[in-house]
Amino acid sequence: PVLVVDFGAQYAQLIARRVREAGVYSELVPHTITAAEIAAKEPLGIVLSGGPSSVYAEGAPTFDDTIFELGIPVLGICYGFQVMARALGGTVGNTGDREYGATAATVVGEGGAILGGQPTEQNVWMSHGDAVQEAPAGFDVLATTAVTPVAAFGSPAKRLYGVQWHPEVKHSDHGQQILVNFLHHVAGIEPDWNAGNVIAEQIEKIRAQVGDARVISALSGGVDSAVSTALVHEAIGDQLTAVFVDHGLLRKGEREQVERDYVESTGVRLITVDAADTFLGHLAGVTDPEEKRKIIGREFIRSFEQVQRDLVAEAKAEGAPIKFLVQGTLYPDVVESGGGSGTANIKSHHNVGGLPDDLDFELIEPLRALFKDEVRAIGRELGIPEAIVGRQPFPGPGLGIRIVGEVTRERLDVLREADAIARAELTAAGLDGEIWQCPVVLLADVRSVGVQGDGRTYGHPIVLRPVSSEDAMTADWTRVPYDVLARISNKITNQVPEVNRVVLDVTSKPPGTIEWE
């Protein structure tokens, strides 16, 4: 692999993704890793990420400098670049001149192996206070800016390179090319990381793990469980049974998407549990968001366990016991729960798909090493319908946490109609790429006066919450064009009689979360 050393910036994951986009498998490791540990992993290259500190600050993330003597090609980025400069005998100083955001950089000479062939003047994205003043002996200066005399350097002999700016962000003009140059040309890595290879590799692994035992999988309708289930099915066919719990809190058309389109395209054996009555029964009279979440989570587990008992009994009778459970865990979940690196444990969402710990199964987690965009690529390769692989995030508790107030069947019907209209219009306007997700929320306990037709109405408002985001940790409200908003508003108020007002949520996250509950 290529190892991406995490110095605590939120950029390390992004770097790892960009490395994979360049066709090279990458893994995140903490900055506390030693040279011996690195050597044991036999990496083909190392990328040092940015970080929030000054290299001279007390408590600044440390790094084992002997790693630079292993003969492994290294690319340092931002803080990683400065760590490199200092370790190798250059100087890093604080001039008091900071650079933040878009900055003009000038390539020096031919630009070396990483900037070679690129335009001399480029716009790059910076975020630093300290700067490298002098490159280490034997290193060529490859770029400068108005305030940074050494904005990039490199040594072809040692195969060590660094840039002050962030090549992994889209605002840096030729950023991805820098990574590609480093990986393909400096480190000489053959790009072979692609959906087809990952599938082939996983299929082999799953077959070896499972043997002739039986496997079950909880299908939620979301991307991760859809792809992990299809992948396992590809490996072991009908040794797998997928279970889909319809909790009555799904959006319009979602059940059909799973039962019809997904099953048709993958051939997965599916059992649907019709649990809407049970869920709505337990949700009756409940308005507190956390209580709703708890009830939905608990009932999900109960429904799942019910089917599980039946399936286990059936499998036992047939002499091939169920031993495994499929989970759609992704690499960011692994990293964020501290399993992959030293990155801070930020927040782990308890998926309603998240099953109890005491289930007597071994887990199959075929997506554990993958990022979301890779999961989508694999899903497409496996022929899963676009409506599922391209789906925006939807919370496990479903529409249950998008009705502010008590959840009832009638209110769910109202919200389902309004949501379907909003989604269709946003898609028709070509905004799916720009919008991370757009919760549509029914304020069921709020009423306002309106006039519809000739009469006075006393209806409910619908909130549109379109947000743009990279990872849902932070988000901004999306500037949806007024005419699109107008169409959504007109259609909803015309077609959903209970709604007489449509409002737009213009709050970023923080302070507002993406969901309302």
Ligand code: XMP
């Ligand atoms: P918030 O509202 O915390 O949401 O800004 C961040 C992201 O997480 C999704 N979300 C959930 N996903 N189970 C999930 O699988 C949940 O219980 C849950 N709650 C929120 C939310 O839609 C957004 O993408």
